[in-house]
Amino acid sequence: MTSTQRPLKIALIAGEHSGDILGADLIRALKLAQPNAEFYGIGGDRMRAEGFKTVFDMEELAVMGIVEVLGRLPRLLKVRRDILAHFTAHKPDLFIGIDAPDFNLPVELKLKQAGIKTVHYVSPSVWAWRQKRIFKIAAATNMVLALLPFEKAFYDVHQVPCTFVGHTLADQMPLQPDKTAAKVALGFSAEAPLLALMPGSRTNEIKLLAPEFLQAAAQLQQQNPGLQLVCNMVTPVKAELFTQIWRQVAPDLKLTLLIGQARQTLTAADAVLIASGTATLEAMLAKTPMVVAYKTNWLTYQIASRLVKVDFFSLPNLLAKKALVPEFLQDEVTVSALVNAMQPLLAQSGTETQAAFTDIHQHIRCDASAQAAKAVLELLHD
Template sequence: MQAEGCEAWYEMEELAVMGIVEVLGRLRRLLHIRADLTRRFTELKPDVFVGIDAPDFNITLEGNLKKQGIKTIHYVSPSVWAWRQKRVFKIGRSTHMVLAFLPFEKAFYDKFNVPCRFIGHTMADAMPLDPDKNAARDVLGIPHDAHCLALLPGSRGAEVEMLSADFLKTAQLLRQRYPDLEVVVPLVNAKRREQFEKIKAEVAPDLAVHLLDGMAREAMIASDAALLASGTAALECMLAKCPMVVGYRMKPFTFWLAKRLVKTEYVSLPNLLAGRELVKELLQEECEPQKLAEALLPLLANGKTSHAMHDTFRELHQQIRCNADEQAADAVLELAQ
């Protein structure tokens, strides 16, 4: 936004705080920033205030401004449908409109009579309905006729630590079945790559893989199947039309707590969009090499299971491909009138 000419009153990094302890350590500064922004925008009196992400910070700010007669929009909906659902009442008090990437988010807000507009997902707009697998393979140096598996063990250090060994062991099992199997591993940055390489040296030193710096989208498009951690990667993989298995593990207490807080039946966005188990989710104890390999084998076979999944991925892609940027701009302009 600064590159487009917007003025920054504060650096974004000041708000990029995760974890209870970290927030408490910065609480005084965060409260000062929010109070100052409330004062500035109250004096400025914009036609519309748009809070972008950072819901724990922005929704209170939006509520402060709404009390001053300023129209407010929150872009985009936090995962209130999944956990801490009572936040919906504060969101309703604080905003005139919530913009949602996903259709089931609007359905959730409708139940509570909170104004919400489904605008589609920007990633769905950016990705083609029918990606060119062979072109992606040419970029990565993968033969057109080889079987190809993408491993995406996550972008966070804790995820890479928890998942990489089992993902690599899974690839070893699959290569026994498919000796021509090409394994591509896109890693988000040099730090994650170094971390992954250390784990591979211990677990699977003889397993040949293509390590990629970034290029996750190309890896997904090029592959016959993907094994990945949950999160945005699962949505991107769906849009790449790459059949997948979701494997995830976290520390036992964290998982115990998550099971009690999270209100959804599934963890991956493809399943949440489909309203059923479209892709296999193997969590905690089930996230182990033998079960992961068994789930991936029919996908690598590129038969009826893969084709049915591909067709459903395409249908879901069309559902959320709605010119999200234009829809968001329209919503702001309509509220400003």
């Protein structure tokens, strides 16, 4: 690909931490082919570090759950109106919405109607619930970039343009991680087992899952006094929230709290209690046996549970198409359930599960950012 005479203008919107990572990697890959390209819209620190110009703080969009979104709706709608006005005034050659489908798809639809090519990077969970959204996606986008192979299969059935690019995490993480070195690097004993707690990155997730995670960890530590415990939080603010809950529900628990070291934590851990989401994929790629849990607002769950069409909700199980890891949803998330599921993981090596993790890792390791950049530029020059 050769550079165009004037700088290529690419607008992007990333709605949260994981989108910021994907956006930064994609921008880096696009700049290899288009060194003078300009990137602007809504993104986080990683995207800004690649020269991205952000119009709004990404945290404005970092909200999840039907009921939770309602409370922020007026602000979200204003941000969407304002960013569309900005794109009208500074017209991009192409727009890429990274995840955040409820925010990005309406933006994509407006821009596509205005003659701007649009890409949605990270498929919404349309294969799992609200499947009729596939028609909205088809109307709003020229191309969907899917991270996982079962997603492209769904789009192919409905004849909606989709490219499977693989997952950037699979590219970044080694097939055979050195868990002993990772433990030592974080200051833990290489000999004693290490259990990680990862109750999510969103405030609501932490509030709903941290109490059970902490109480389960306390019971496991009582059963095994040598058990080392670590928790990673994405920001100091989230760490403070977690600490408040820790003091309330398990003040005697011996635990090391880290900030911004999720991958190191997951690589070092012998097992992890983890919230459902992208972090479960990272845990799988770190070859760390896990127990997955998820809880949301009661009303959000009541609505969503009537629309979900899949047998599993955790990514390792969806990718394996079987119950590879224990998963607990909503009322199933109890201290006793978590303890009972975790005990065998701490007592055995988990080599069979880890072998399955490695097989999946190889399948989704495709140099995703380069593949995504290639698909974007091909669409642009179509």
